[in-house]
Amino acid sequence: MSDRWVERLSEYLDGELPVAERAALEAHLESCSDCRAILAGLRRVAARAHSMELQAPRHDLWPGIARRIGATPARDTPAGRRWSFSLPELAAAAVVLMTLSGGAVWINRSNISAPAIAPVATGSGLPTPTPAIHANRSAAQSYAAAVADLEQVLAGGRGQLDSTTVRVIEQNLAVIDRAIAQAQRALNADPANLYLNTHLAETMRRKLDLLRQAATLVPVS
């Protein structure tokens, strides 16, 4: 056994030895059973570490976190940070949803690999890959277009869905649309209200979620 080589075994194991030293160490390993045994042991340690299971806390830590961030009993904003959101800002959040949700539906339904750039909705049916110029499109327009696209997919496929399913989806959409309208009316009167802002964002998100999942129920023709 050579101490010189023992000291390099972890680097060898991690693929971090220069080529020449690697070759020299491998030649040494051919003739040194002690180093081979140590290397095998190091490999077992690393493998054990890689496969360690996650541990959950023994009790729920969320109540303490919620208390510290001021989130209980009602939702609140991070300490020291309080602002309101305009509809365009809320719609900007929805753009994230649109690119993820609408894009996922498009990819799923088109049965093709994802494009290198994120898709956004267009008015021509399913979303198409986005040229850079579309990045400047207004967030509110993008949200509306994503909703319109998904509604179009759903409308085109409703004849292929069970009538009860269609009824439930339409009832849920109606409930969400009423909630969005109510939140928008309330925000017109109180634009800085944080609860109304977050409620509207959440409701818009739920509408996209519902439409996206409903669209996946439509069999691909």
Place this chain on the structure above:
Amino acid sequence: MTEPGLGAAILEHEQTGRPDSDAIDATLAASGDASAFERLYRHHVPRIYSLVRRMLDDDDADEVTQDVFVRAWQKLGTFRGEAAFGTWLHRLAVNVILARREMLGTRRKRYIEGDAVLEVLPTRRPGPELTMDFESAMERLPDGAREIFVLHDVEGYRHEEIAQMLGLATGTSKSQLHRARLALRRHLER
């Protein structure tokens, strides 16, 4: 034909596709939505708690895990989505843990050189709970070797990243990792 009533279930928050859901929830949480932040907490707490517990004493794990999420809530405005939320949160957790170590004054003499690292582990305890046995062996490593072993072999950070995070030379990170592995190897083979 789709089963009747399936539509009723799709109003529920989707649990699949977590990276996408994380991006959405991070956006909502940054706007002050605590319920979105709670979803992020539920999804990521096992990994964060495990990291904390492996790098600090068990007694501190709950409190420091809470510190990590409170800090994340305060810093959500700096999350730009350039990396996955989980990656961002994990790095933030490492910083909180290192700050905790600093506060506790445990950085002194942490980087034990030479074979001294190999002498700190007791004889392996008998019993079938090998996973827990390995965990307790890790906990008995000197702090410096322990945190480098956890960051490299458990969490997958590269030596260059570890050296940057800990303010060490890359060579120190490599040598401490090697010492930790040798110690754990001896422990396992006793």
